[in-house]
Amino acid sequence: MRKLFYPWGLRQSLITRPTVGALMDLCEESYRHLLRLAPGMCDLRGQYHSRAAGHVDLYLDVLEQARYTSLVQLTYYFDRRDGRRPDPNARLRVYHDAGQVEVLGLEQRALPVQTPPGPLTLGQKWRANLFLSKWLAYCVLQGHRFSSGLEPQTLQDGIPLALA
Numbered sequence: 001m002r003k004l005f006y007p008w009g010l011r012q013s014l015i016t017r018p019t020v021g022a023l024m025d026l027c028e029e030s031y032r033h034l035l036r037l038a039p040g041m042c043d044l045r046g047q048y049h050s051r052a053a054g055h056v057d058l059y060l061d062v063l064e065q066a067r068y069t070s071l072v073q074l075t076y077y078f079d080r081r082d083g084r085r086p087d088p089n090a091r092l093r094v095y096h097d098a099g100q101v102e103v104l105g106l107e108q109r110a111l112p113v114q115t116p117p118g119p120l121t122l123g124q125k126w127r128a129n130l131f132l133s134k135w136l137a138y139c140v141l142q143g144h145r146f147s148s149g150l151e152p153q154t155l156q157d158g159i160p161l162a163l164a
Helices: 010-015 020-037 122-142
Strands: 046-050 058-065 069-080 083-095 100-107
Touching (some): 020 083, 083 122
Antiparallel strands (some): 046 058, 058 069, 069 083, 083 100
16 A cells, blocks of 8 residues: 655645646545445445444445446534534545545535535645545544445435434
8 A cells, every 4th residue: 555645744735736646646545545434335325324432423425336436425414503514525436447536525614625616626626635535544543434234324304314
């Protein structure tokens, strides 16, 4: 497993102009992290959640499975005054043949890396995928894991039944 090397610090990586090659390396790193979270990603269908003692539950919704790709939504749910809300909420395209994960959409409140509607610029893709890579690594370190041996849960109004 090749470890991605950032020749600058995290702050610098957020403001430095990225390259397509560096973005591809970042997407490969995210793929490796995602496979550690969901080793049977190609076999998963439906909604799953992972519990890691002392940490917030992590939710995975497999929206679409194709021969070489998966479309998934990954999120935490938090209680807010106006109900339970996903945060961060990432929509991801997983390319199994290329070994990469691409952020298609990202909503979260902690850092200014929201993805606007429409095509993203290279800089926007870099920031969103950098956030994803760091978040996936954090989830792996917490001990989260999704397995194809688990029964998928159904969602009610976009909220897992365990939380509804």
